[in-house]
Amino acid sequence: MAEVVLRDVCKRYGSYNAVDNVNLTIRDKEFLVLVGPSGCGKSTTLRMIAGLEDISDGTIAIGDETVNVLPPRDRDIAMVFQNYALYQHMTVYDNLAFGLRNRKVPEDTIKTEIDRAVDILGLRDLLKRKPRELSGGQQQRVALGRCIVRNAKVFLFDEPLSNLDAKLRAHMRLELKRLHRRVETTAVYVTHDQVEAMTLGDRVVVMNNSRIEQVGTPWEIYSRPRTRFVASFIGSPAMNFLDGKVKRNGSGYNIHAPGGAFHVSDESARGLVGQDGRGVTIGLRPEHIRLYESRADNALHGRVELTEQLGAEQLVEVEVEGARIMVSRVEAERELKPGTPVYLTVEPGQLRYFDPVTEQALA
Amino acid sequence: MSLASSAAPLPRRTGLFDLLRPGARAAFMILAVSAVLLLFLAPIIILVVTSLRPGWGVYYIHRGTEFTLANYVEVFQRGVVIEAFFNSFLVATAATILSLGVTVTSGYMLSRFKGWLPKTWFTSIYVFRTVPYISWVLPLYVVNESLGLYDTFFGILAAHVAVHVCFFSWIMKGFFDGIDPSMEYAAMIDGCTRWGAFRRVALPAAGPAIAALGILSWLWTWNEFLFALILTGNRTPLLTVTMAQFVTELGTEWNLMSAMAVMAMIPAVIITLFAQKYVIQGLRI
Numbered sequence: 001m002a003e004v005v006l007r008d009v010c011k012r013y014g015s016y017n018a019v020d021n022v023n024l025t026i027r028d029k030e031f032l033v034l035v036g037p038s039g040c041g042k043s044t045t046l047r048m049i050a051g052l053e054d055i056s057d058g059t060i061a062i063g064d065e066t067v068n069v070l071p072p073r074d075r076d077i078a079m080v081f082q083n084y085a086l087y088q089h090m091t092v093y094d095n096l097a098f099g100l101r102n103r104k105v106p107e108d109t110i111k112t113e114i115d116r117a118v119d120i121l122g123l124r125d126l127l128k129r130k131p132r133e134l135s136g137g138q139q140q141r142v143a144l145g146r147c148i149v150r151n152a153k154v155f156l157f158d159e160p161l162s163n164l165d166a167k168l169r170a171h172m173r174l175e176l177k178r179l180h181r182r183v184e185t186t187a188v189y190v191t192h193d194q195v196e197a198m199t200l201g202d203r204v205v206v207m208n209n210s211r212i213e214q215v216g217t218p219w220e221i222y223s224r225p226r227t228r229f230v231a232s233f234i235g236s237p238a239m240n241f242l243d244g245k246v247k248r249n250g251s252g253y254n255i256h257a258p259g260g261a262f263h264v265s266d267e268s269a270r271g272l273v274g275q276d277g278r279g280v281t282i283g284l285r286p287e288h289i290r291l292y293e294s295r296a297d298n299a300l301h302g303r304v305e306l307t308e309q310l311g312a313e314q315l316v317e318v319e320v321e322g323a324r325i326m327v328s329r330v331e332a333e334r335e336l337k338p339g340t341p342v343y344l345t346v347e348p349g350q351l352r353y354f355d356p357v358t359e360q361a362l363a
Numbered sequence: 364m365s366l367a368s369s370a371a372p373l374p375r376r377t378g379l380f381d382l383l384r385p386g387a388r389a390a391f392m393i394l395a396v397s398a399v400l401l402l403f404l405a406p407i408i409i410l411v412v413t414s415l416r417p418g419w420g421v422y423y424i425h426r427g428t429e430f431t432l433a434n435y436v437e438v439f440q441r442g443v444v445i446e447a448f449f450n451s452f453l454v455a456t457a458a459t460i461l462s463l464g465v466t467v468t469s470g471y472m473l474s475r476f477k478g479w480l481p482k483t484w485f486t487s488i489y490v491f492r493t494v495p496y497i498s499w500v501l502p503l504y505v506v507n508e509s510l511g512l513y514d515t516f517f518g519i520l521a522a523h524v525a526v527h528v529c530f531f532s533w534i535m536k537g538f539f540d541g542i543d544p545s546m547e548y549a550a551m552i553d554g555c556t557r558w559g560a561f562r563r564v565a566l567p568a569a570g571p572a573i574a575a576l577g578i579l580s581w582l583w584t585w586n587e588f589l590f591a592l593i594l595t596g597n598r599t600p601l602l603t604v605t606m607a608q609f610v611t612e613l614g615t616e617w618n619l620m621s622a623m624a625v626m627a628m629i630p631a632v633i634i635t636l637f638a639q640k641y642v643i644q645g646l647r648i
Contacts, residue, residue, distance in 0.1 A: 050548075050552060051551075051552075052548050052551070052552075071551070071556070072548075072551045072552045073551055073552065073553070073554045073555060073556070075552075077552060078552065079548070079549065079552050081545040081548070081549060082545070083543055083545060085543065085545035085546045085548065085549040086546070086549075087546060087549075087550070087564055087567075087568075088546070088568055089567040089568055089570070098550070098553050099552075099553035099554055102553055102554030102555060102559075103554050146549070146553070150553075
């Protein structure tokens, strides 16, 4: 059980910065998720915490100890890899016991520890099997078991669910959450899947281009994205962006966008103070947009381009003066033919605004 | 496009083979397999039959009914043959063990590490590999002669180990490339050193490959003729060279040579059968 602190951590390969100045405190017993597109530096960050990559600059501390030069075996961590990394020539039992035997733990204690882990993960019948005789989900569970028996200070997860099929992934996601509640250890989890990030993380770190974009609870990240990148990366379908122009109008602002204009009051648009007469990027979440076939006020006018029937809802792509806007949560029963004229409205409080140049949120 | 047309089966490709009736197809397959089998088995059959014929019967082995084991007796009455078997076994085994030590570790290094050292090493064995095998033998002779290693075990052993290292480090690199390195990372986190991760996780995982390579090295040296011919003499007779000595001024004693060749096949066959399981596993990695 320990806090992990990263201070000004950098990783350079020649002149390329794979991780650039990362500052992060992972609290004791917290489940922290690093999420971002591939190549954003999240895995490298994790591997530096593990000690599998050298740190070019900065310090990493686990508990009270700076671990920069400590080899992985002395960091008291446990790690689950994307492809499970089970020892193929050993049985499940020996796989679980390997780390403890290396630490000269007596066989009796090893047996008790393995018993406990096996009960948590339901591996009882598989102990004598070799990894290649197990399914992907079972292998994943053994890899988790290897972590549990170790009682390490920190658990590290490197995209542990991405090799599983969609159904099993959803199932294992829940199991991981349950497991963390039971084992209560500091955990760092790397994924490129924003659903995993949102559902598993106590806090989520969004990374892009070797840097941290935002750190926060899943709700903060979703509702108050600090940059346009975070806004577009988190949420599915992704947020829509429109270029608009702000005009002061009475006790509020008019925002002129392609396809129409919105009027927003001062209190629902505090970010727009000082933006009078300037261009902004407007962010609209697909799930916040309401779609009408009859004329509506404060709405954007467009035409239906495509619909995707999901059964529980429809996704509708609307063309608004050249821009494409995705609308979700449209009732599945509605029949919307391509070309139908439609009106889109949003609660003013749910609009997000970004500086078109810096791409920072205006709030 | 209508649904029906999209669901229609793709037109089957029809070749000459598909035009035949099933019975004719089976017959065709049996013929083809037999032909291939004959191609590989015929030399061995001829060899075995020749070894069982008296000296005057070797040129028409398809005729006559005289068979004898006298050739084997005669061959083994020559002291040099026994010695050659023993020497070849020793050289092949020692060369295999010594070269495996190098090829396994160097293959691992080439697969896992970056930097100038692996790069230089890779380039040098690459260059050596591109040199035709036969053109090595003369320089090696000069070197062995000047170092006083001509016609010694060490001289021939060193030459073989050098060839093994150049030829087999590559293959070993390929095997290690096929083993997921995260297994070793897991071991390092589980309390192993870098070396420990190699020894306790990577090495066992590469076991079948190493066995396959071991057999390959062993057979190579056991069957090798050119180095043995040039680098060894009367003090260290080897199998292949001794066999060639049945070619004399008075003619070639095919029956004796065949008898020795059949005997020489036996250890190789036994070893291959014994380790076949590993070879196939090794090929699958």
